Amino acid sequence: MIIANNINKQFGKLKALDNVSVTCNKGECIALIGPNGSGKTTFIKCILGMVVCNSGFITVNGKNILHEWQYRADIGYMPQIGRYPDNMTIGQVLDMMKDIRNKKNTAIDEDLIKKFELDKLLDKRMRTLSGGTRQKVSAALAFLFNPAVLILDEPTAGLDPVAAEILKDKIIAEKANGKLILITSHILSELDDLVTQVIYMQEGKLIFHKSIGDLRADTGQEKLSKAIASVMLKTGNEKNN
Amino acid sequence: MKKIIKYVIIDILRNKIVVAYTIFLLLLSFSIFNLEDNNAKGLLSLLNIVLIIVPLVSILFAAIYVYNSAEFLELLVSQPLKRKTIWLSIFAGLAFSLALAFFIGVGIPVMLYEFSATGITMLIVGLFLTVIFVAIALLATVQTRDKAKGIGVTILLWLYFSLLFDGLVLFLLFQFADYPMEKIMIGISAFNPIDLSRILVLLKMDVSALMGYTGAVFNDFFGKTYGMIIAVFVLALWIALPAWISARKFNRKDL
Numbered sequence: 001m002i003i004a005n006n007i008n009k010q011f012g013k014l015k016a017l018d019n020v021s022v023t024c025n026k027g028e029c030i031a032l033i034g035p036n037g038s039g040k041t042t043f044i045k046c047i048l049g050m051v052v053c054n055s056g057f058i059t060v061n062g063k064n065i066l067h068e069w070q071y072r073a074d075i076g077y078m079p080q081i082g083r084y085p086d087n088m089t090i091g092q093v094l095d096m097m098k099d100i101r102n103k104k105n106t107a108i109d110e111d112l113i114k115k116f117e118l119d120k121l122l123d124k125r126m127r128t129l130s131g132g133t134r135q136k137v138s139a140a141l142a143f144l145f146n147p148a149v150l151i152l153d154e155p156t157a158g159l160d161p162v163a164a165e166i167l168k169d170k171i172i173a174e175k176a177n178g179k180l181i182l183i184t185s186h187i188l189s190e191l192d193d194l195v196t197q198v199i200y201m202q203e204g205k206l207i208f209h210k211s212i213g214d215l216r217a218d219t220g221q222e223k224l225s226k227a228i229a230s231v232m233l234k235t236g237n238e239k240n241n
Numbered sequence: 242m243k244k245i246i247k248y249v250i251i252d253i254l255r256n257k258i259v260v261a262y263t264i265f266l267l268l269l270s271f272s273i274f275n276l277e278d279n280n281a282k283g284l285l286s287l288l289n290i291v292l293i294i295v296p297l298v299s300i301l302f303a304a305i306y307v308y309n310s311a312e313f314l315e316l317l318v319s320q321p322l323k324r325k326t327i328w329l330s331i332f333a334g335l336a337f338s339l340a341l342a343f344f345i346g347v348g349i350p351v352m353l354y355e356f357s358a359t360g361i362t363m364l365i366v367g368l369f370l371t372v373i374f375v376a377i378a379l380l381a382t383v384q385t386r387d388k389a390k391g392i393g394v395t396i397l398l399w400l401y402f403s404l405l406f407d408g409l410v411l412f413l414l415f416q417f418a419d420y421p422m423e424k425i426m427i428g429i430s431a432f433n434p435i436d437l438s439r440i441l442v443l444l445k446m447d448v449s450a451l452m453g454y455t456g457a458v459f460n461d462f463f464g465k466t467y468g469m470i471i472a473v474f475v476l477a478l479w480i481a482l483p484a485w486i487s488a489r490k491f492n493r494k495d496l
Contacts, residue, residue, distance in 0.1 A: 011495075048319050051495045067492075073321035083312030087255050099244055100320055 001026050001149065001180050002047060006056035009042055009204075016042040017053065018204040024182065026148075029175045031191045032184040033228055034201035040184045041080060043201070044151055047182075048077055060149070073101065076147035080154045080184075082138030084126040090137055091122035094144070101145055112140040115166045131158045139167055143174070150174060150181045156190060168194065188225035198224070200231060207235065242326045242333075245317065249334025252313075253306065259342050262298055266346025269294075274354040281446065284355045284363065287347070288442050291367050292435055295343060296374045297399050303335045303378035304395040308388045315496050328491040332379055332484055336372045343371050359445040366438040369476045373434045374399075376483035383487045383494060406433045423458040430459075434479045441472055 002024040009017040016039045024030055032040045045051040047058055049065055049072065057064050060071045084093055098108065113119055116136040121129075129137070135158045142150060152171070156164040171194055175181055185191055198215055200207045208231075212224065221227040253259055270287055277283035307314075310331070317327045347367055351360040378395050385391035410429060414422055430436045443452070444463050452459070462468040 045496070050315070050318050052493055069321055069323045071321070072319065075319075077319045079315075079319070084316060085252060085310065085313045087252060096248055097320070100317075100322065 002058065002060050002182075004043075004047070004056070004058045007043070007046055007053045007058065008055045009039075009046065009051060009053045015204050017046065019056075020201070020204070020206045021056075022199060022206065022209060024180055026180055027175070027178045028197055029171070029181040029183070029195045030197045030199055031195040031224075032182060032199050032201065033188070033191075034207075035232075037203075038201045039204040040201055041153055042204075044077075044153055044182065044184065047151065048072065048075065073145075074148045076142035076145060076150045078135075078138045078142035078150075078152045078155055080157070082134045084134070084137070086127035087125065089123050089125050090118060090129075093126065093137065094122075094141070097141055097144065107146060109143050109146045110140075112136075112143050112166070112170060115170075116140060116163060132160060132163065135159050136163060139170075143170060148179055150179055152181065152183045154185055155183060156185065156187060164190070188228055189223070192224050195224070198228075200228070202235060207231075242330050245322070245327060245330035246334045246337070249331055250338055252310070253334060253338040256306075258302060259338055262302075262339075263342040263346045266294075266343065267350065270347050270350035274350055280355040281359070284351070284359060285446060285448065287351075288363055288439070291347060291363070292370070292439055293403055295367055295370050296403060296435060299339050299371045299374035300378045300381075300395045300399050301392070302339065303375040304382050304392055306335060307331065307379060307382040308391060311496075318496055324492050325488050328379075328383075328488045329484070332375065332487075335379075336375045339371045339375060340368050343367050359442065362445050363442045366441055366476075369480070370434060370438055373476065373479045373483075376480050376487070380483040380487040380490075383490045402433055402435050406436065410436075423455050426455055427459065427462050431475045434476060437472060437475060441469075 002022070004020060004022045007017050007020040008015075018039075020039070020043060022043075032043070034040055042051055046053050047060070047065070049069070052066075057066065059065065061074065063071060065071055088096070094113070116139070118133075118136060118140055121133065124133075126134070126137075135155075139152075139155060142152065150171075155167055155171075159167065168190065171181060171183070175194070175196075181194075183191065183195065195212055197209065197211050199209045210218070215224075215227050215231075216222060219227040219230045221230060269290060273287050273290070274280060274283045277286060314327065314331075318324060344364070348364050351364055377398060381394045381398060382391050385394055410426075413429075414426075430440055440459055441463060444456075444460055463472055
């Protein structure tokens with residue numbers, strides 16, 4: 001569904017993405033893991049067309065995304081830090097997005113709005129919201145249009161445990177619906193029961209892309225957090241040697 | 242595209258600065274027309290103030306608005322929307338709201354006190370200047386990522402167009418005083434929309450007789466229909482070029 005081919009991106013001297021090639025298919029739930037500054041968010045922004053890569057190409061549903069925009073109708077994106085116009089209320093933001101993306105043929109999924117009880121806060125201005133409530137709005141927006149691809153950048157950072165559980169249940173439900181889900185997170189323990197594949201990145205390079213079964217077999221660890229820790233140690237050791 | 246323009250205009254109107262700008266222009270125009278006993282003289286005073294204030298407010302407000310709506314831009318770019326559409330909608334929304342403010346603030350008093358060819362020319366020129374400086378502000382903001390630097394650049398640009406350019410022209414005139422510069426001055430005036438606007442309005446007034454031989458050459462050129470058409474075309478170019486270049490740059494910008 002999403003194919004990235006030899007993506008390179010340079011910010012000044014910093015090489016943010018170094019020859020990254022990834023293939024993601026329908027029904028997969030992929031965890032993007034890596035240390036801070038390893039290029040995860042840049043990679044996601046490349047897929048969304050927010051960052052234009054220097055070389056290489058990305059196709060979504062078989063179409064090259066360069067100078068394209070319609071493909072984004074199939075993507076729901078939850079940013080790491082959701083930033084919205086300060087003067088608008090939650091209700092206005094939701095209405096605006098519905099207005100902009102109005103597609104009559106697809107049903108609108110207001111499940112998360114109800115579960116997060118955002119419908120009681122519709123009159124609140126975005127600037128007055130706490131970080132967690134803002135995250136809830138971002139999550140609700142990402143799922144609102146029933147997109148075939150969900151890209152979640154640190155979805156549970158800043159959410160309270162109840163809200164995080166609601167979001168995880170929603171992600172599992174959408175995975176069962178055959179959607180492609182890309183998650184980045186540093187809280188590996190909560191990815192355990194979500195993901196089917198793991199992409200590990202370091203310093204802009206793709207280190208490996210494995211199914212979670214393979215990763216467990218390779219490292220001999222049952223828990224994702226332990227498995228990744230052993231990988232990080234191993235790559236660290238190789239570097240020192 | 243219409244939808245985004247709608248949301249940009251709603252957002253700008255909720256911002257009280259445009260309302261304050263409108264009221265300020267209204268107060269200014271009415272007080273000038275009431276202070277001067279001769280309405281034509283009042284129009285001349287108003288022209289001098291408009292030529293300073295309109296570019297300054299347009300360029301600064303547009304630049305600050307674009308920087309403050311970085312989040313809004315980011316949100317829109319991740320949606321199924323064309324980047325060019327987003328950028329041109331922001332431009333259209335800004336240009337429309339500031340032009341509306343100018344039209345209410347200066348247009349109504351001028352129509353009440355001095356509804357003449359000169360008054361209408363000044364209105365048209367003011368609307369042009371508003372849109373031109375919004376376009377220039379967009380070009381400056383798309384180039385510079387840093388907010389403080391970007392706003393500094395817009396202030397410098399305004400300073401250049403309203404003060405420094407005239408200084409340079411005077412310098413040129415004195416240096417080449419022995420040569421016939423009158424025809425060349427017409428060409429040079431095309432490089433500054435504020436100067437071009439001033440010439441267009443002044444030539445409609447009686448004071449153009451005071452501008453000497455250069456004034457006569459200007460009158461000979463801009464007084465004719467084709468001269469007018471060329472002047473309006475140059476002003477339109479001042480809108481189209483910055484807007485088009487900035488849209489192209491925004492298309493490739495990393496957010």
